Amino acid sequence: MAEEVKLFRTWSSGYALRIVWALKLKGIEYETIFEDLTNKSPSLLQYNPIHGKVPVLVHDGKPVCESLVILEYVDETWKHNPLLPQDPCEKSMARFWANFGDDKLMKSISQLFIAREKDQDVAAVEALENLKLVEEQLKGKKFFHGETIGYLDLAFGWFADFVSILEEIMSLKLVDGERFPHLSSWIQHFIDAPVIRDCWPPRDKMIIKFQVMREKYLAAATPK
Amino acid sequence: MAGEGVKLLGYWGSPFALRVRSALKLKGIEYEYQEEDLGNKSPLLLQSNPVYKKIPVLLHNGKSISESLVILEYIDEVWKHNPLLPEDPYERARSRFWAKFVDEKCVPALVGTISKVGEELEKGAREAREHLKTLESGLDGKRCFGGTKIGFADVAIGWIAYLARIEQEALKIQLIDQQNMPVLAAWIDYVLEDPVMKELMPPHDKVFKHMIDMREKLIAVVSN
Numbered sequence: 001m002a003e004e005v006k007l008f009r010t011w012s013s014g015y016a017l018r019i020v021w022a023l024k025l026k027g028i029e030y031e032t033i034f035e036d037l038t039n040k041s042p043s044l045l046q047y048n049p050i051h052g053k054v055p056v057l058v059h060d061g062k063p064v065c066e067s068l069v070i071l072e073y074v075d076e077t078w079k080h081n082p083l084l085p086q087d088p089c090e091k092s093m094a095r096f097w098a099n100f101g102d103d104k105l106m107k108s109i110s111q112l113f114i115a116r117e118k119d120q121d122v123a124a125v126e127a128l129e130n131l132k133l134v135e136e137q138l139k140g141k142k143f144f145h146g147e148t149i150g151y152l153d154l155a156f157g158w159f160a161d162f163v164s165i166l167e168e169i170m171s172l173k174l175v176d177g178e179r180f181p182h183l184s185s186w187i188q189h190f191i192d193a194p195v196i197r198d199c200w201p202p203r204d205k206m207i208i209k210f211q212v213m214r215e216k217y218l219a220a221a222t223p224k
Numbered sequence: 225m226a227g228e229g230v231k232l233l234g235y236w237g238s239p240f241a242l243r244v245r246s247a248l249k250l251k252g253i254e255y256e257y258q259e260e261d262l263g264n265k266s267p268l269l270l271q272s273n274p275v276y277k278k279i280p281v282l283l284h285n286g287k288s289i290s291e292s293l294v295i296l297e298y299i300d301e302v303w304k305h306n307p308l309l310p311e312d313p314y315e316r317a318r319s320r321f322w323a324k325f326v327d328e329k330c331v332p333a334l335v336g337t338i339s340k341v342g343e344e345l346e347k348g349a350r351e352a353r354e355h356l357k358t359l360e361s362g363l364d365g366k367r368c369f370g371g372t373k374i375g376f377a378d379v380a381i382g383w384i385a386y387l388a389r390i391e392q393e394a395l396k397i398q399l400i401d402q403q404n405m406p407v408l409a410a411w412i413d414y415v416l417e418d419p420v421m422k423e424l425m426p427p428h429d430k431v432f433k434h435m436i437d438m439r440e441k442l443i444a445v446v447s448n
Contacts, residue, residue: 088301
């Protein structure tokens with residue numbers, strides 16, 4: 001019996017992209033449902049009643065939520081082309097750094113992104129410290145797990161795209177090739193990789209979206 | 225069972241360290257325990273978890289694993305007997321989802337409420353109750369998250385069994401409502417009666433006093 005796989009996503013969600021890439025890497029066919037988060041479909045709310053967020057993977061009618069949980073589900077269900085390393089210690093490192101990316105790194109990048117000009121230098125300090133840690137992880141490797149793309153590359157994928165968007169909107173250089181040679185190199189390899197590159201959301205649309213978002217934050221933060 | 229050089233850096237009052245101690249005990253793994261003074265962290269802790277400098281940290285065969293849920297997965301993968309996670313990928317995803325939910329929603333709500341007073345306290349308690357009610361839905365009417373016996377999610381969430389009740393007492397608020405959350409209340413009883421979990425729960429009076437002390441300190445900080 002053919003299995004039915006559906007992915008609920010938005011056009012811009014970096015979390016959903018993780019699953020798009022994972023399914024592509026595994027050659028899994030699926031149906032895409034694009035959501036408008038300002039007007040969520042009854043299906044989305046039924047499959048993810050707790051958070052009402054994307055991505056949601058629905059496999060033969062059973063929903064899986066939270067992108068990193070979904071990645072592990074995909075890897076455990078379709079065992080060919082594994083995303084996570086086999087060794088328990090390396091697997092732990094992958095999970096640790098994926099969580100770091102979503103918590104500490106993302107928070108510090110967001111803080112920098114919405115910082116007023118006078119606060120940018122301070123906000124940049126933490127972001128740069130976190131990026132140094134990521135840089136360390138990439139030493140001697142093309143991708144996070146070695147020669148081929150895996151779980152941690154997909155987990156950091158949002159960053160590969162967002163960093164150039166942030167740099168353009170804010171007119172600053174965050175990841176420069178001198179300070180972050182390995183991270184810069186990873187970004188280049190990742191964004192151009194065959195499985196990855198056709199999935200990026202339209203850049204001009206992303207620039208507008210994040211510009212608007214930034215302006216809203218700055219306006220709200222301005223003392224009246 | 226000999227645990228080939230297993231050491232845990234922990235803290236008596238940490239729910240996150242309790243997760244790891246529960247997992248090790250459920251699997252019958254012998255280990256060396258080092259109690260950390262969080263106001264004066266050991267060089268070993270700082271060296272083993274340089275990113276967060278937090279407990280728990282599991283040291284095994286010269287490697288260090290940080291982040292409690294990452295440690296639980298590691299333990300389950302290295303010592304495969306008495307598995308914590310179910311075999312089925314969908315059920316594994318559900319266990320991981322609820323463990324994550326607790327960390328993202330219940331922990332901040334329960335911890336955040338400790339320092340609140342008056343209307344803010346009522347609001348905090350209400351929010352915590354909402355998240356606990358949502359958590360209850362994850363039990364799906366069963367006696368525990370693992371189905372018929374303590375599993376990954378029960379180990380991840382088990383600390384709520386003692387902490388929520390003590391917080392109710394210390395702050396004079398309602399969190400676990402027997403009437404409105406009968407399934408969660410029954411789960412708490414089940415966890416507290418489990419022979420392994422019961423022995424590991426920190427002593428009531430010590431936790432109570434610690435919470436009162438912490439509350440007084442935090443309230444003093446906020447009002448200054």
